[in-house]
Ligand SMILES: [Fe+2]
């Protein structure tokens with residue numbers, strides 16, 4: 001398991017989206033270090049809930065900006081978000097059902113993997129469209 005760190009390569013240059021991505025990396029690592037520190041089940045459940053909830057908040061924000069910017073692959077991107085959000089919720093549900101059997105390493109690898117690849121591969125494509133949406137809103 002490799003700890004995910006924020007890298008400048010992940011930066012879109014769109015402050016609202018970059019701040020969200022940074023926060024998601026931060027929440028994931030907070031969870032990771034809480035597990036190492038022996039945080040109790042309730043505390044871990046709360047951090048897991050924060051991460052799953054903030055993922056949904058971020059996806060909604062990104063989709064709104066994509067829509068306003070006229071991003072042509074909106075449906076495709078939305079479907080990817082839905083699949084990721086479903087898997088995050090499934091992990092959360094399995095923790096709630098059986099915390100002792102939860103594989104935190106697998107969860108960490110899943111989240112860090114999608115964060116890195118989705119940001120670099122999919123979110124980067126949004127940059128010109130989202131910038132346009134923000135400029136129109138500010139004009
Ligand atoms: Fe995205």
Ligand SMILES: [Fe+2]
Pocket residue numbers: 021058062119123
């Ligand atoms: Fe994103």
